[in-house]
Amino acid sequence: MAHIGEVIESSTERFVAQSYEVNSAPPLGSLVRAQQEGEGITIYGVVTNIETTPLDPSRRPVARGRDAASLADIIKEHPQLMELFRTSFDVAVVGHQRGEQVYQHLPPLPPEVHQLVFQCSADEVATFSHDLGFLPLLLTQHGGPGTEEVLAAFLRRAADAQAAGGDGRQAFLVQAGKRLVPLLRGESVRLATILAKLR
């Protein structure tokens, strides 16, 4: 599968990747992976935020489409516009893989900067999410949309991937919900917020 972006900021708990196409990114909650070549491991992460900003922060974009009927019209009139922005996405690290073994805890080192970023296939998502040990890592993520949104988005995608593998979508979501109960003890509102989004 072709890579979709490249690591431009890297840290132990999260990294930022730039997409090669403006306005294009893996959806919120998707599982992505990047290598850590020094350690010879694959690092897994969940997309927690997507943003498109000017390449040159000192140039403020202006509205162009008063006479246009669609975005396509505006780009046709101003083909340079798509060259002046970049789309990047934040990734929360949720685990790594060494050889065949998948670990649902933080890797010893983050991915190298400029490391290529790949979107995981349904099979990879199913394999990774089979064990739900990554839930605490996702629950403690900060920044971007609410943790609850990201976690629910990931679980829905993971449930679809499990269903494709023959397991029940609903069974997976119920199991995930049960795992969340002890993790969110004393945070019943938060728990209810997440559970309500698991449809």
Next chain:
Amino acid sequence: MSLDIVQVAPQLEHMLTALKEGVAQRDAQLSRVRGATIPLPDGAHDLHLDLAFEAAETPADFVVLATDGSQIDIDRHAPASYYLINVGEVFLRYGSVPGARLSNRPSAKLSDESLISQDAYPDEAIEEQDRVIVALERAVAELDGLLALVRSSDTTVPTLALMDGTLVLWTFGEERFKPRVGTYIKEYEASLRAIRELAVHRPLSLASYISYPGSNEIARTVKLHDLLDRQLFGELLRQPGQRSHVFVSDSQMQKNLGEEGPAHFFYMNAGPEIGRIEVPPWVAKDPQRLSFVHAAVFDQCRRNFGYPVALMEAHEQAVVSEADRQAFRRLVEQGLASEKLASGESMKSWSKRVPWA
């Protein structure tokens, strides 16, 4: 030290008064132009000031190419004499297959010290000459970059190759720089020739665009001595898109274009201002190419609030930020130091960077 603004304020008032007087004089002359036929002096009847041409429609598909440059000047107080020229390159395609490519090409160079004898010249004079030499090389690099863009773009689509500023290479008359300046003039002329020769076989036009032009070639000819051409044509070209008659420039610098000159020019109402467009003779004398240049430059202005979008993006690509300038200098100096080539910077330069009290 910080500026003593209390001392400056009264001086500003004098400046404003002088400016107001200038504006009043200009208005007096403009009121004579307004609604009246400007009396043309003998021999100036081919100026056709009464003519205004509407912009044609642009072709369904066309390409605009542009380059612009910036420079990091030689610092005589640095441990080595080096400079940098950065050329921004823009390809814009409109119509059925819209597209854009924006890029820039930096080139760092050591200056040839043997050409610049420092004897008997004050520092300031040498620095000024360095700047002019680098600016000349930059103009050559801009045209060269434009030629490269022309060579790499689709030969079947109508194409405007656009430069920023005047088409003419500005030089200065210092005797001892003659060989070097002569080389630049030859290179510049060769690139102009190459573009003209490519245009024989494809729908290609070359032009340059001057925003807020400061020349008074035409106003002077019709004896409106207090006016600039842009003020005169602001009265004559009332509608956005209208252009003037095409004139031939008679400035001394035209000789630098050799067989590729002299530059022709016209003024155009770009919307918010009057712009000046310069074209080589082969464009000026070909009604189809001239009409395309007029239409495409106006279209560029119309898309971008009154200034050609290709030139704006070329500038944005070329510009080197203060942070990048410093990073570049550090990189060079680290390189010099690691190769044990650094002879240290001057105390004057050090004192500016790390002022002490």
